[in-house]
Amino acid sequence: MTCSDVERVLPELLDGAPDGEFQTAFETHVKSCPACSDLVSDLKVIASEARQLAATEEPAPRVWVRIAAELRAEGLIREPESAPKSAPTRPILVPTSPRRRWSAWWLAPVAAALLAAGSYVVSHKPAPQVAKQQAPGTPAASPAPAPPAVAQTPAVAPASVPNPAPQQLAQKSATPTAIVGLTAAPAAEPEPSEEDQQFLSVVSTRAPSMRATYESQLQAVNADIREAQAYLDRNPGDADARQHLMDAYQQKALLYQIALDRIQ
Amino acid sequence: MTDPKQRITEAEAIEQAKQGHEAAFEVLYHLHKRRVYSLCLRMVSNPVQAEDLAQEAFLQLFRKIGTFRGESAFSTWLHRMTVNVVLMQLRKKGLPVVSLEETLEADDEAPRKEFGAKDVRLTGSIDRLQLQRAIDRLPPGYRTIFVLHDVEGFEHNEIAGIVGCSIGNSKSQLHKARLKLRDYLKFMRAEKAKTG
Numbered sequence: 001m002t003c004s005d006v007e008r009v010l011p012e013l014l015d016g017a018p019d020g021e022f023q024t025a026f027e028t029h030v031k032s033c034p035a036c037s038d039l040v041s042d043l044k045v046i047a048s049e050a051r052q053l054a055a056t057e058e059p060a061p062r063v064w065v066r067i068a069a070e071l072r073a074e075g076l077i078r079e080p081e082s083a084p085k086s087a088p089t090r091p092i093l094v095p096t097s098p099r100r101r102w103s104a105w106w107l108a109p110v111a112a113a114l115l116a117a118g119s120y121v122v123s124h125k126p127a128p129q130v131a132k133q134q135a136p137g138t139p140a141a142s143p144a145p146a147p148p149a150v151a152q153t154p155a156v157a158p159a160s161v162p163n164p165a166p167q168q169l170a171q172k173s174a175t176p177t178a179i180v181g182l183t184a185a186p187a188a189e190p191e192p193s194e195e196d197q198q199f200l201s202v203v204s205t206r207a208p209s210m211r212a213t214y215e216s217q218l219q220a221v222n223a224d225i226r227e228a229q230a231y232l233d234r235n236p237g238d239a240d241a242r243q244h245l246m247d248a249y250q251q252k253a254l255l256y257q258i259a260l261d262r263i264q
Numbered sequence: 265m266t267d268p269k270q271r272i273t274e275a276e277a278i279e280q281a282k283q284g285h286e287a288a289f290e291v292l293y294h295l296h297k298r299r300v301y302s303l304c305l306r307m308v309s310n311p312v313q314a315e316d317l318a319q320e321a322f323l324q325l326f327r328k329i330g331t332f333r334g335e336s337a338f339s340t341w342l343h344r345m346t347v348n349v350v351l352m353q354l355r356k357k358g359l360p361v362v363s364l365e366e367t368l369e370a371d372d373e374a375p376r377k378e379f380g381a382k383d384v385r386l387t388g389s390i391d392r393l394q395l396q397r398a399i400d401r402l403p404p405g406y407r408t409i410f411v412l413h414d415v416e417g418f419e420h421n422e423i424a425g426i427v428g429c430s431i432g433n434s435k436s437q438l439h440k441a442r443l444k445l446r447d448y449l450k451f452m453r454a455e456k457a458k459t460g
Binding site: 010011012014015039042043045046047049050051052053054055056057058059060062063064066067068070071072074076077078231244 | 445
């Protein structure tokens with residue numbers, strides 16, 4: 001067997017598919033030929049090391065947030081009729097109250113407000129300036145289905161839905177610089193925006209034990225928005241990056257809605 | 265995002281997910297997220313796209329979970345679904361799923377190109393990061409076959425069915441992919457040796 005013969009039969013023999021006719025000649029040649037021996041050894045090492053690469057990467061937490069939101073939207077997630085006490089701990093963002101179901105129309109105004117802002121920002125692609133960090137404002141009028149009375153203070157009437165975000169957002173005029181703060185090299189966590197502070201204030205009042213959790217979730221989603229914005233600024237033509245930024249705004253809208261729905 | 269305590273087995277999670285329990289979906293997600301995402305990332309070499317593809321794979325799985333009867337392993341079912349999602353995306357983008365070289369070269373008699381120092385040996389351990397980078401450099405068709413076989417462990421007959429090529433084609437593509445990777449890795453190693 002020659003070196004050319006070895007290269008020709010390698011695809012069949014390398015992965016352990018024994019072939020009596022060629023196997024012995026192959027092995028004899030490889031033992032005696034340094035170049036072919038190196039080749040076979042290298043290819044085996046590549047194959048074995050590659051196997052170690054499976055399941056080494058971890059997706060960002062936002063992937064699950066998006067999946068869960070979509071499952072809810074499609075009605076694939078249903079409240080259990082009787083939740084057993086030994087049921088697994090529910091993720092913190094899941095509304096566990098059996099009193100009210102997740103209704104789409106609650107999501108609409110909040111999501112629409114943030115989505116509209118996201119769309120505006122993404123389509124106008126503001127200059128990457130350092131701006132006052134705030135939740136994205138709506139450039140247009142707030143969505144048609146008006147939400148119930150929005151509580152501006154922590155003293156929220158039980159019947160009303162504390163939903164400061166959309167009202168506040170509608171009141172603020174979005175400008176090209178009214179984006180989540182972006183610095184050239186953010187070294188520390190930026191100060192929460194006015195809307196975020198108000199949101200956390202409501203959470204602190206209605207569910208103090210949840211504040212730390214929602215604060216960290218808010219930091220994470222704001223970091224996603226900043227990261228997505230920064231990536232889009234570096235790659236303005238990247239449609240996936242624009243969509244990613246949109247998704248990040250949507251997640252923030254979901255976070256507001258889930259939290260406010262939970263703490264009623 | 266907090267991981268839910270996995271007090272239930274995968275089989276129990278599957279049954280509860282069929283009933284629509286969110287915690288069960290989340291258990292299944294966290295059990296398989298790395299495998300799914302890693303597969304997507306290896307195939308498309310883009311973290312943003314990989315996230316979208318992983319999301320879509322899980323959504324398709326959860327939409328169809330009511331039809332899962334346990335004839336095959338759940339992970340196998342998810343694995344296949346993920347591969348199909350990725351391949352569909354590649355086809356949508358017009359990227360070759362299988363290398364076009366196979367259709368252009370009837371008989372690969374041409375000497376293989378080797379670049380980099382010929383005297384640099386690759387035998388021994390391979391830097392995993394360099395291997396990842398080398399895989400990213402592979403043409404999409406080669407990368408698909410290599411990832412499916414050597415990274416994910418699919419057999420050639422499975423790859424042939426998934427990708428739509430012959431078993432011989434799959435073996436040939438894999439071999440060429442490995443040869444290219446060997447060249448890339450030797451080049452990287454030679455470059456590293458030069459810079460010290």
